[in-house]
Amino acid sequence: xxxxxxxxxxxxxxxxxNKPMMDLLYEAATIHRxxxxxxxxxxxxxxxxxxxxxxxxxxxxxxxxxxxxGVEGNNLMSVNQVKAQALQAKSGGSSRVCMGAAWRNVKDxxxxxxxxxxxxxxxxxxxxxxxxxxxxxxxxAQRLAEAGxxxxxxxxxxxxxxxxxxxxxxxxxxxxxTIENVRKTSVTVCSGGIIGMGESIEDRAGMLVAxxxxxxxxxxxxxxxLVAVEGTPxxxxxxxxxxxxxxxxATTRIVMPETQVRLSAGRMxxxxxxxxxxxFAGANSIFAGDKLLTxxxxxxxxxxxxxxxxxxxxxxxxxxxxxxxxxxxxDSQFESLGEKPKWTRPGHxxxxxxxASIKGK
Numbered sequence: 001x002x003x004x005x006x007x008x009x010x011x012x013x014x015x016x017x018n019k020p021m022m023d024l025l026y027e028a029a030t031i032h033r034x035x036x037x038x039x040x041x042x043x044x045x046x047x048x049x050x051x052x053x054x055x056x057x058x059x060x061x062x063x064x065x066x067x068x069x070g071v072e073g074n075n076l077m078s079v080n081q082v083k084a085q086a087l088q089a090k091s092g093g094s095s096r097v098c099m100g101a102a103w104r105n106v107k108d109x110x111x112x113x114x115x116x117x118x119x120x121x122x123x124x125x126x127x128x129x130x131x132x133x134x135x136x137x138x139x140x141a142q143r144l145a146e147a148g149x150x151x152x153x154x155x156x157x158x159x160x161x162x163x164x165x166x167x168x169x170x171x172x173x174x175x176x177x178t179i180e181n182v183r184k185t186s187v188t189v190c191s192g193g194i195i196g197m198g199e200s201i202e203d204r205a206g207m208l209v210a211x212x213x214x215x216x217x218x219x220x221x222x223x224x225x226l227v228a229v230e231g232t233p234x235x236x237x238x239x240x241x242x243x244x245x246x247x248x249x250a251t252t253r254i255v256m257p258e259t260q261v262r263l264s265a266g267r268m269x270x271x272x273x274x275x276x277x278x279x280f281a282g283a284n285s286i287f288a289g290d291k292l293l294t295x296x297x298x299x300x301x302x303x304x305x306x307x308x309x310x311x312x313x314x315x316x317x318x319x320x321x322x323x324x325x326x327x328x329x330x331d332s333q334f335e336s337l338g339e340k341p342k343w344t345r346p347g348h349x350x351x352x353x354x355x356a357s358i359k360g361k
Contacts (some may be wrong), residue, residue: 008086008212008255013205017251021243025281028250032282037255038348041307041313042096042260042285044130045089049077050101050111051116056169057353058157059233060226062124063102068360069231076101076111082118086125093302094288095317096128098153104170105135105343108336112140116147120326123148128317130190135174135343138181142334145185148326150318151220152182153190159206162199164348171344179214187276188321189217192262195248196226196240204248212255219320220285221259223248225266231360240266242274253282260285260320267298272306279310 016024032038052062052073062069086097099118106112115131122129131144132153144152156164156175163172175191182189194205211218225240245266252261262285263278270278288300307313316322327333 003313004217004257006213006215006217009210010202010209013039013212013251013255014201014233017205017247017253021247024250025277028253028282029280031149032253032284036260036284038279038284039312040284040315042262042311043094043288043303044096044098044262044285045085045092045094045289046098046100046287047077047082047085047089048102049099049115050075050103052117053104054102055104057167057350057357059166059350059356060194062229062232064232066357066360067231067233069229072100078116078264079114079117079121083121083125086127086283089123089289090127092288093209093231093304093314094127095315095322096130096150097122097134098130098151098287100132100153101134103134105341106133106137106140107341108140108338112336116143116329119144119149120328121145123150123324123326126317126323128323132190135178135341136181137335137337137339137341138339139339141181141187143332143336145187146327146332146334148324150321151188151190152322153220153222154178154182155192155194155222156207156210156240158197158199159203160210161206162197162203164346165350166284168346168348168350168353173345174343176210179218183216186324189214190220190222190234191218191223192222192264193218194224194226194265195244195265196228196237197234198237205251206217206256216233217256217259219259220262220263221252221256222264222285223252223283224264225269227265227268231356233350233356235356239269242270242277246277249278249283250281262286263269265297272309275306276303276310277340279312283331284315313356
């Protein structure tokens with residue numbers, strides 16, 4: 001069985017990415033079968049619990065308040081609203097609910113308390129529950145763990161070098177610090193990135209270096225293809241070709257053999273045949289449901305038809321890590337500290353982000 005390596009270099013990963021396609025697929029599929037059941041795919045449902053109005057300037061994101069993308073914002077959903085969506089997701093075959101809030105970082109207070117109650121509610125439904133809420137402190141991570149959180153998502157997005165061409169309102173080191181804070185708890189880490197933002201193959205390899213050299217490596221790595229949304233700075237980026245996606249999935253599988261590789265945003269532009277190649281190359285997780293936060297996604301019924309055609313089965317919950325017990329708020333050992341951490345604001349200017357902001361006013 002292949003051994004997990006934590007000292008990959010960019011040159012090594014580029015060499016893997018550029019292998020002849022048949023050799024790349026064979027190696028990735030072989031490693032995938034050593035560590036995973038090739039006929040089982042983990043199915044997650046992503047719920048936007050707080051949409052729009054984000055203060056960040058991420059060049060790919062339609063939820064940034066500074067861009068005019070037509071996204072209608074909403075306040076934080078209620079616990080009952082989230083529970084209803086979780087029940088629907090469970091009936092559709094999902095084993096995990098991922099809750100996303102368009103926040104720069106978590107702030108202690110009533111809204112975070114409400115999110116903690118959402119985590120408790122879904123965990124009691126015997127579903128894995130994941131959150132993506134922006135940067136978090138160690139104490140906030142501990143409170144989420146107590147509530148029963150299974151995974152925390154915090155994508156690196158791209159390489160450290162290219163990051164400054166995408167986002168100017170936060171630093172790459174804050175991403176790593178948040179992952180480190182999560183690692184101090186029992187919560188698993190979900191972290192990946194996006195291809196198709198104008199980055200080079202070297203940048204794609206650089207992102208995989210940053211992820212694969214973490215020890216332990218993330219339990220889940222989403223690979224997203226950019227969905228270019230009108231009004232964002234990246235609205236004119238060319239769609240990612242399926243062969244790029246297959247190469248990225250296969251390379252990720254080789255350098256992170258035990259990780260679940262999620263085929264994430266961009267599946268609307270992929271044929272069933274293309275997705276099948278990604279599964280063969282090592283992808284073993286998807287997002288189901290007709291929307292990923294604000295962008296379109298294949299209907300869950302279409303996904304189940306594809307599963308039937310390919311002989312794939314949805315993964316049952318808690319197969320990769322045990323279910324955390326739910327600690328009620330009154331019994332919590334970790335209390336709100338009213339923290340006001342000083343996450344970085346690099347402050348450099350990204351011209352296309354600035355132009356999109358001006359155009360959006």
